[in-house]
Structure formats: C-alpha cells, structure tokens
Amino acid sequence: MDTSESSSLSNPPQPHPFLLRLARLLLAKAERSTAEGPVRLPLDRKAAPELHDAVDADQILLLRMQLDDLCATGWVALLLEAPRAFASFSDRRPRLELCDFGALAAWARYTPQAQRWRQQWRAHLAAHWTANPMEAPADPAAVLDHLARSPLIPMEGLPVEEATRSLAILTTLCQSGQAMALREASARAFQGRSKVLDHREELLRLLGATSSQFAEAPIQLLLAPPHWSPTGGTNDGGRAFQDVLFIENLVTFEHMADTRASAWANSLLVYAAGFRGSGRRLRSRAGCRLYLRTSAPPIARHQIEAWLFQSGEGGRDDPPVVPMSFFGDLDHSGMQILATLREVFPQLGAWRTGYGQLVRLLEAGAGHFPEWAAKAKQTDPGHTGCPYADNVLLPILRSEGRFVDQEAFDLQVADGSS
CATH class of the missing domain: 1.10.10 (Arc Repressor Mutant, subunit A)
Structure with missing residues (x-):
C-alpha cells in the first residue's frame, strides 16, 4: 500500500x-x-x-x-x-x-458539529430569556459566557428547545432554595441523567443556588477495626486501634483484615478506593458514612469518629495524634493517591512494610511495564510530600520503568517485617 x-x-x-x-x-x-x-x-x-x-x-x-x-x-x-x-x-x-x-x-472552514450546536444553543437561550425574562437567571450574560468557556457537553445533540427546558428546570430548582442531593437535582433537570451536574459548582452559583443547597452523596467508608478485647481494647491501654492504614485495593484490604499479622494486628484498616478526589469530605460527618466490616463496641466507634471527624490541630479536646499510612500499588497512580490523601492527612506516609516488599520485587527484576497493564497514561506525580515515597519509591519507579500491583504483597512473609 x-x-x-x-x-x-x-x-x-x-x-x-x-x-x-x-x-x-x-x-x-x-x-x-x-x-x-x-x-x-x-x-x-x-x-x-x-x-x-x-x-x-x-x-x-x-x-x-x-x-x-x-x-x-x-x-x-x-x-x-x-x-x-x-x-x-x-x-x-x-x-x-x-x-x-x-x-x-x-x-x-468547517465548524465542528459540537461547536455549531453550542453556538445555536447559546443563541436560543439568549432569545428565550429576552422573550421570557421571568425564566432568566440574574445575570444571563454571565451564564452564556460560562457555557462558552465550559460547555455542558452531556446536553449536546439534544434539540436546543429541550436543552433550554432542562436549564429552565435547573434554574427554578436553584432559585427555590430547596435542598436536595446534587445527583437528584441533575436527574430532575436532565432527562433522568444524574451525573450532568458533577463538578458544575460555578454554573449552579450563576443560576442562583446557595453554596450548600445541593449536597454530594456522602462517601461510604469501609473500615476494619482490630479485634477488640473487653478487658483492654487492643494492646494499647484501652484504645480501639494504635494506627490507621489506608489500603487501595479491595482484595488486599479483605485479605489483611482476615489475616492479622503483627505488623498490622492493631491497625484500623481503611479501604481507600472511592474517595480519591473527594478526600476533604472524609473529615465531615455530613460528607462521610462509616461502615464497619465487623461489629465493634460503641467505645471503639467513638474513637474512630473522634480520629476522623475532630480537627486534630492540637486543641485540648482533640483526640491523640494517630500514626497513619497508605499502602497501594507501586505505580504512579498509587503515588498520586498518597499525595491526595496527604492533603487531608498531612502526617500520612507510605507504609514501609508493604512498599518495602514491593520494592524488593522490583529490585529482583519482577514487575510489569506500564503498557502491559493499561497504565501507559499514568503520569509521575513528581512529589508527594512523604520522604519515603519521594526518596525511595518514586526514584525506583523512574529507574526501573516497571510497576508492581499491591496484590503481589505476600502476607505470609510480612509478619514482623519493617
């Protein structure tokens, strides 16, 4: 050819x-x-x-x-x-x-179909608001400018009249002051589609919504507290847990919860998937729901809530500072999750017991190239703020050019390792 x-x-x-x-x-x-x-x-x-x-x-x-x-x-x-x-x-x-x-x-001189539709819709909106000022937002020009800069892509392809009706329904909801879940508002306004308004805070504000009118769904946080002894809690003087370990993948979370080796025998295990981009809501009672993998007495739950929801800024009523670690895949995505969690928990670091074992696998020639596991588009976070990750984990990822999934962690040889 x-x-x-x-x-x-x-x-x-x-x-x-x-x-x-x-x-x-x-x-x-x-x-x-x-x-x-x-x-x-x-x-x-x-x-x-x-x-x-x-x-x-x-x-x-x-x-x-x-x-x-x-x-x-x-x-x-x-x-x-x-x-x-x-x-x-x-x-x-x-x-x-x-x-x-x-x-x-x-x-x-070809105008892409999506661009043509956006221009037609903005023109239709402007004409509709001129003819029906009671349906217009407080600042129509600002809304049109926002839609030009940040198109409402899920609407494209609809008849412009239908798209305008949807925005009118949303405007009415915003101006009513009625509180509801964000995705419920989206489903009401946009043909039953619940995710159209995700990350559209500026549009909602321009349409008249208050800052807390539309709540995001609370994060569902799965936790596995250590075994509770009625005579003394864990081995630490009545405390429900000695440290917190965030775990990226469900298989490893479940396995470690079932197999309590000494390295995490007294750790509160937290399944870390599902809130990678929503970490700050973890610290709010309204933004987070706790689900314990096994039953625990009220005092244990109270200590978990105190760790998670109280400020931890050194106030007299704050709970004791609890060591925190993260363990996930040894790849760029795992390091990015670590960096994101550190924005909410600044003292959190990479878990040396788990990552140390994965590093040794890389050094022995194990691991996979990014393109072997659909990871070629992962980007190096550059810096996480955790000294161990920045000085050991990221450099070996760069030098070896290979990754290791968390599931390669061998619990049988981890007991007592550091």
Missing part, C-alpha cells in the same frame, strides 16, 4: 471545490465515528464522482495533483492499493486518511 508523502506546509493548497468537499466529508465522518483507529474516507463514486466520471487522462492527473497538494500539508494521507497491470487510479481503491482534524477543519 502506498501513502503520499507529508511535508511541512508553507502555503496551503487552493480551496478547490473538489478538495473542500472531500475535506468536509472526511471531517464529518470523523465526528460520527466511534471506532478506534484512523478515520478514512473511500474516494468512491459517491464521495468523488469526478474521479470515476472523468474520461480524459488529463482530468484525472489534475485531480490527483490537487490531492497530492492536500496530502503535502500532513493533514491527510492518500492510501492506495499496490499498482496492478492496467489498473486505473480509481481501481486502486483510493482513500483519504485523517491526520490533523483541527488544521484541516480550519482550512476547509
């Missing part, structure tokens, strides 16, 4: 009608496509009748030269089957492959 050569562009090709039509067909196909891989437009009789109807070889040559000029930009590539005896240009199944959507769209 041949491909026309691409080169840097000094002068764009002339916008011949033949090229413009093909460019716009290719761009429209790219917007419709849901398949992975390159987008290609067959230059068949439907897309390029000129190539098939031409009876003069000079006409074919001229069209081919125009295609070569377009391909020289690097925006598209021309694909052809290998030449055969007596095969014409159209017999070689010519196809245009898209290489640079933005540049080709700019040259062809």
